[in-house]
Amino acid sequence: MTELPDQSRLDGKPPVSTRYEDQDRTLRALHQLEHAVSAPRGEDGAKWHRDLLEALTVLQDAMAEEQANADRPDSLLSNLAHTQPRLRSRTRGTRVHYQQLRHTAAELLRDVAITGALDLERDDLRRRVARLASALRYQRGRESDLIYEAYYDTFEADIETEITAGGDHRFPTV
Amino acid sequence: MDDASRAHAEQDAQSRFRTSKADRDRSLDAIHLLEVHAASAGPGREEEWRASVQGALETLRAALSQQAENSLGPDSLLSTIRTEQPHLCPKIDQLRRRHQAVSEQIDELNTELRSVAERAVIDIADIRQTLDLIATELRYQRARESDLVYEAYSLDLGEGD
Secondary structure (H helix, E strand, C coil): CCCCCCCCCECCECHHHHHHHHHHHHHHHHHHHHHHHCCCCCCCHHHHHHHHHHHHHHHHHHHHHHHHHHHCCCCHHHHHHHHCHHHHHHHHHHHHHHHHHHHHHHHHHHHHHHCCHHHCCHHHHHHHHHHHHHHHHHHHHHHHHHHHHHHHHHHCCCHHHHHHCCCCCCCCCC | CCHHHHHHHHHHHHHHHHHHHHHHHHHHHHHHHHHHHHCCCCCCCHHHHHHHHHHHHHHHHHHHHHHHHHHHCCCCHHHHHHHHCHHHHHHHHHHHHHHHHHHHHHHHHHHHHHHHHHHCCCCHHHHHHHHHHHHHHHHHHHHHHHHHHHHHHCCCCCCCC
């Protein structure tokens, strides 16, 4: 059975819990952005601009934190890359894809920041946010698949069921 | 219009607005739920994944049906806009057509999910792609509906979400 490293080094939290918390924070930030960008055409442009900037900043911060935690040597993804050679390439792909998504979010934030409230193309921005949201959700699904596979390979247990049941305490120490 | 009639009319408008917002909130919750299930792990637990996605899809379908039912009623927000501001009729009709189209798309996917359950074969990537298209279309429609209501009444349907 493949061994996975210690899960108790991330501020006392198991890597799986940290991973899910990070993802949930990013998802909440994404919902805030989707809400902001879908505010009605004709509404106060300055407020729309302000809300959008704030939501994009929140998302950028959430994504940065998620990536920083994932890049730590004791993170869940690092564990997988270290201990499951078969999944190393997919783990790397997940990281590269996430970095690309951060670039996309940063570009969006920069464009909104340098464009005046009256010059913003609402439809264009809605489309860009929709594409980013779609890509983030795709990424989340792929990552869930990867983590599930690694966990199942190791423990022959369903991580989704264990998390729901309050589990998440089974990654052994290296 | 006397004061009593005016107050009654304003109360009606607020009630329509509240109903519409409640419908939208319900369907947004259902979209979020569906997305969480779609993004959960699939390969290796296909049947659990399919069942949870199908359940969430049915919740969304029910929410959209109720939203459509309320929206088609003669006292609904959109019907009132249609009556009071006829120049917005084409936009309302288009919104309703798109709503109907996406509801049919959900029904088709639901049928497909039932059939894959019988055949025990499932393409998770394909289904996620379809779910993503549905959710994106629904968000687009929500934004367009907000635009329309704002154009009619200068009220933001999403306020307080």
